[in-house]
Structures are given as C-alpha cells and as structure tokens.
Amino acid sequence: MPPLSLYVHIPWCIKKCPYCDFNSHAKKAELPESAYIDALLNDLTADLERYAITRPIQSIFIGGGTPSLFSPESLDRLIAGIDRRTALDKDIEITLEANPGTFESTKFKEFKALGINRLSIGVQSFNDGLLTKLGRVHSGQEAVKAAEIAHHAGFTHFNLDLMFGLPGAIPGDSEKDVATAIALKPAHISFYQLTLEPNTLFHKYPPKLPDDDFIFATQKHCQGLLADNGYRQYEISAYSQPGKECRHNVNYWQFGDYLGIGAGAHGKITEALPNQITRTFKPKSPELYLQNPSQNGSRLAIAIHDLPIEFIMNQLRLRRGFTLAHYQSMTGLPASTLQPALSDCQTQGLITLENGYYACTDKGWDFLDTVLGKFIA
Structure with a gap:
C-alpha cells in the first residue's frame, strides 16, 4: 500500500480573497x-x-480557509482525537496553515506545544499596494512579524507563500518579495504565479495582469535568486533548504494515499490495484458537513484508462521525476501503458531519462500542459 497522509480542512477565513478558489467562507x-x-x-x-485503514499516518496537513483562527484548545482536541483513533508515525510532520493577520506569539507557542511542527504562512507579498489589490487583510510588516513570531515560537520548519504576476506589479516587485522572504530564513518558500481561477471574483471581473514576457522574466530571475541562496527547486512552485521539503505535499505528488476530512476535503485511497483507487x-x-460528515460525501473510482494521466500529472511536478517501478507499484499497471507518450516526449526534448528516473526537462516544465496532453487516454 502507498504511504498514507491526512488532510484536515477548516473552511473559515476572516475574509474571502478575490483570487481564491478553495472552499473557504468569510467568518x-x-x-x-x-x-x-x-x-x-x-x-x-x-x-x-470504511477503508479498513491499518497503515500509520505519516503526515497531517491542517489547511483551509485559515485554520489558525481556531483556538489551541480546539486543535489540541483534534490532534489528540486523531492519535487515539489511528497510528501515527513517530516522526510525523504536522503542518498548520496560517495567515499573518492571525499571528499571536503566545498562541503559536501553544500550537508548537501540541506537536504541530510546521507552519505554512500565506504571505503572498510584502508590498502593501499589491496586498491591497489582492484583497489581503494583512500588511507587509505584519507578514514580516509573522515569520519572526514563528522563529520565536520554536518553528524551525515553516513555509512562506509568495505569488508573482500580480495586478499592478512593476519590475523589481517580486525580486524584493523573494529577497525579503530569504532574509527571514524560512526552511521553505512557495513561489507561484497568480492565475484567474473559475468561480472567483477575479475570474468574473479580471484585473489587468502583467504581460507574459514580464511574468516569465520575473519567474526566471527569482528562481535564480532562490537557488543562489540555497533554496532548491524540488517541485514546480516549491523551493526548500536541503532536507526541508514538505513531506505531505511530496506524498500527493508521488501518487500516495491521503484521507481528506472536513468541509470540501478531497482524498485518495488505494483499496486494490488497479481497479480500486478511489x-x-x-x-x-x-x-451540510456538520449535519452528517460521514454520509454526505461521495466517492469515485479512478477508471483504469485514466490512471496514467492521474499519475503523470502529479509525478512530473517533481524535479526528480519517477521510475517505472514506482509507476507500477502505485497503479498496478505495466510500464508499457506509458508508451508511446514517454518516447514521444523524449524525442521532443520534453522528458529526459537519467539513472532510471523520467523527469521533465526545463523545456518540459515550461510546456507542461503539452507534456500532460500526450498521456491523456
């Protein structure tokens, strides 16, 4: 069986951001x-x-929304309740998402004492003007203070989320954001482009974004800045110091299993290969969730002919890529089901094979949609 993680969704925020397509609701x-x-x-x-789970949970990610709105007492009851119900790895990674506007020094020391050992802080930018355009409720100074509080509370492993390609951005804005983040010494930085997702206010009323050339140049320059300061890109939008990758997210991308609990939470569970991956x-x-969480959800088995693209679209996000042996163990399908798409991508210089690992080239990452299209049944 694949490694098992647990995702917990807490759906409330102080305010719904206009670009956010997650299941979140203003408090x-x-x-x-x-x-x-x-x-x-x-x-x-x-x-x-339901799934006769006997595997230990290797990571827990408490996301949202803004789960740091909940009290330490409530999260203590949650974590203790999880521990009573199932086995947890001894070195389990427990991540809590938090927004700078909810940081309090005493509160986060209490979170650390509960066993939460990783934070993911939604900074997005340190520029007050850009934060206003994004509809964020915190200031740049509050974002800096949040990172300082995380250090003071004893978190040696935390992530800062940054976005680029923002409305109103000018040359140098993202570089300043990345430099500020690096100076705060997080173990992990997420750096990703703003996209206008369906069912968001920004999709309905699109803001004017920088042009593609500006965005691409910003991305490449900031990636170089991160690399020069010891943040290795191990996934499309994830950069970490050595050994500080987000284990929970890596399990997603390696097609591992995860239980999803909470309003709007998704999960993936392997019961039997290849026809019972759900x-x-x-x-x-x-x-509705509060009325009857165990009865009001739904399940859908992944069709066998969809397994190659389901695996590939996750695995090729990782810089390291994947082996055919891992593909077979996660899907139960023969390696031949990835051909001729793999060969076609290699011929076009989109995928390379080194030491048994298939991975995207830089060109492949730049044109990942083209790569993925080749694996669709």
Whole structure:
C-alpha cells in the first residue's frame, strides 16, 4: 500500500480573497469550533472503518480557509482525537496553515506545544499596494512579524507563500518579495504565479495582469535568486533548504494515499490495484458537513484508462521525476501503458531519462500542459 497522509480542512477565513478558489467562507459569527472538531473526528472514524485503514499516518496537513483562527484548545482536541483513533508515525510532520493577520506569539507557542511542527504562512507579498489589490487583510510588516513570531515560537520548519504576476506589479516587485522572504530564513518558500481561477471574483471581473514576457522574466530571475541562496527547486512552485521539503505535499505528488476530512476535503485511497483507487469528496457546505460528515460525501473510482494521466500529472511536478517501478507499484499497471507518450516526449526534448528516473526537462516544465496532453487516454 502507498504511504498514507491526512488532510484536515477548516473552511473559515476572516475574509474571502478575490483570487481564491478553495472552499473557504468569510467568518460572519462565532465559529462552531467544538461542533466542527466533533464532526471532523466522526468523519475520520467513518473513513478509517470504511477503508479498513491499518497503515500509520505519516503526515497531517491542517489547511483551509485559515485554520489558525481556531483556538489551541480546539486543535489540541483534534490532534489528540486523531492519535487515539489511528497510528501515527513517530516522526510525523504536522503542518498548520496560517495567515499573518492571525499571528499571536503566545498562541503559536501553544500550537508548537501540541506537536504541530510546521507552519505554512500565506504571505503572498510584502508590498502593501499589491496586498491591497489582492484583497489581503494583512500588511507587509505584519507578514514580516509573522515569520519572526514563528522563529520565536520554536518553528524551525515553516513555509512562506509568495505569488508573482500580480495586478499592478512593476519590475523589481517580486525580486524584493523573494529577497525579503530569504532574509527571514524560512526552511521553505512557495513561489507561484497568480492565475484567474473559475468561480472567483477575479475570474468574473479580471484585473489587468502583467504581460507574459514580464511574468516569465520575473519567474526566471527569482528562481535564480532562490537557488543562489540555497533554496532548491524540488517541485514546480516549491523551493526548500536541503532536507526541508514538505513531506505531505511530496506524498500527493508521488501518487500516495491521503484521507481528506472536513468541509470540501478531497482524498485518495488505494483499496486494490488497479481497479480500486478511489477519489473521495466531502460536502463543501460547512452546514451540510456538520449535519452528517460521514454520509454526505461521495466517492469515485479512478477508471483504469485514466490512471496514467492521474499519475503523470502529479509525478512530473517533481524535479526528480519517477521510475517505472514506482509507476507500477502505485497503479498496478505495466510500464508499457506509458508508451508511446514517454518516447514521444523524449524525442521532443520534453522528458529526459537519467539513472532510471523520467523527469521533465526545463523545456518540459515550461510546456507542461503539452507534456500532460500526450498521456491523456
């Protein structure tokens, strides 16, 4: 069986950002913390029984929304409840997403004491003007303060999220953001382009974005800046110091398994290869989720002919790529099911084979949609 992770979704935010397509809802009243923790634990219990889970959980990612809005007491009850219900790896990675506007020194020391050992801080930019255009509720100075609080609270492993290609950006803006982030000494930096996703305010009323040449030049320059300062790009938008990769996300990209609990959470569970690899979906509405989390979701088995693209679209995000042996062990399919697409990509210089690993070339990463299209059944 593949490695197993757990994703926990807490859907409330202070404010819904205009570019955000995640299942998040602006906080309008006091949050139902106790009832929601009950629902999460009931949801987990049902999934553990439904899929007869005996594997230990190697990582937990508490995302949202803004899960740092919840109190340490509520998250303590959540983590303790998970621990009582299933086995956890001794060196488990537990990540909590947090936004700079919710940082309090005492609160984050308490989070650290609960066993949360990694933070992912949604900075996006340190530029107040760009943050206003993004609809963020924090300032650049609050973002800097959040990283300082993370260090002070004892987090040796935290991520700073940065976006580029922002409305109103001028040459040098992203370079300043990246330089500021590097100076704050996080173990991990996410650096990704703003996209106008369906069902967002920005998609309905598109802001004017920089042109493609500007965006591409910004990306390449900042990637060089990150590399020069010891942040290795191990995935399309993820850069880390040596040994500080996000283990939870790497499991996603390596086609590992993960339980998803919480309103709008997705999961992937392998019951039998190749015909019982199942995607799971929990109801998006927090109100519906609170009514009956274990009954209101849905499941869908991945069709065998879709497994090659499902595997490839995750695995080729990683700089290292994949081996055919890993493909066979994760899907139960013979290596021949990736041909002739692999050969075609190699001929076009989009994929390379080195030491048994198939991986995208720089050209392949720049044209990843073209690469993935070749593997669609």
